[in-house]
Amino acid sequence: MSIDLPVWTELRDRAxxxxxESSESIFEGxxxxxTREQVRTPSGELLDREVVGHPGAVAVLALDADENVVLLRQYRHPVGHELVEIPAGLLDVTGEDPEHAARRELAEETGLAASDWHVLADIATSPGGNREVVRIYLARGLAHADRPEGFVVEGEEAHMSVGRASAEAVRDAVLAGDMANPAVSVGILAWFSAGRDVTRLRPADSPWPMRERRVGRA
Structure with missing residues (x-):
């Protein structure tokens, strides 16, 4: 059965x-x-929207020479689970380049560095009410590295464990519903969708329009 819908040829998010019309601060953490904002639609209707501000984040799908994925187990209190994740962290250092932040997070959380970096995907995790955007990197050419000077393990990270599993096993766990972290889910599926071919990925320093638009509006 065919459906009568237009075929879109431009597949790109538009700014x-x-x-x-008004913005009221509700909470600062x-x-x-x-914030509670009143937004006017093109037809003139006023909408009340509660918006969660967020500085943005980066995540790293790090692959070793045998294409095993570096993984973390970390407790996440809001969902009451210890999630299997990939290294990730907030873009909460003023002026820090996202790629530099990704390299820093990989070193802090795993004690590893990588020589080959690409962008796997950019996601808006909950665009209906949250300004969080995440860039997911692919990192290869892994080697042990010192953790950044001054880095202190605290909070949930003090109870985090680090391991690895094959890319296929991670993909299968995501498809089976056994892993729900959005960065690892999108990252591993993007890697397989690209045919595990880095020539289909963007350079690590590619523009990130949604993040750049949100800088200063956390």
């Missing part, structure tokens, strides 16, 4: 800003904030 659009409906007018914000260490990482997150929340």
């Amino acid at each position: 659009v800003a409906w007018p914000v 260490n990482v997150l904030s929340m």
Whole structure:
């Protein structure tokens, strides 16, 4: 059965800003904030929207020479689970380049460095109410490295474990519903969708328009 819908030839998110008529701060936390905003639609309707501010984040799908994925187990209190994840962290250092942040997070959380970097995917994790955007990198050419000077393991990270599993096993666990972290899910599926071919990926320093648009609006 055919369906009568237009075929889109341009598949690209478009930067659009409906007018914000008012904005009220509801909460300011260490990482997150929340505002209540009145947004006017193109037809003139006023919408009340609660928006969670977030500085953005980076994540790293790191592969060793045998294409095993470097993984973490970390407790996540809001969902009441210890999740299997990939190294990741906030873009909370003022002016820090995302690629540099990804390299720093990989070293901090795993004691590893990588010589070959590409972008796997950019995602908006919950665009209906949260400004968080995440860039997921592919990192290869792994080697042991010192953790950055001054880095202190604390909080949930003090109870985190590090290991590895084959890329196929990670993919299969995601498809089976056994792993729910969005960065590892999108990252591993993007890697297989690219045919595990880095020539189909973007350079590590590629523009990130959604992040650049949100800088200063955390």
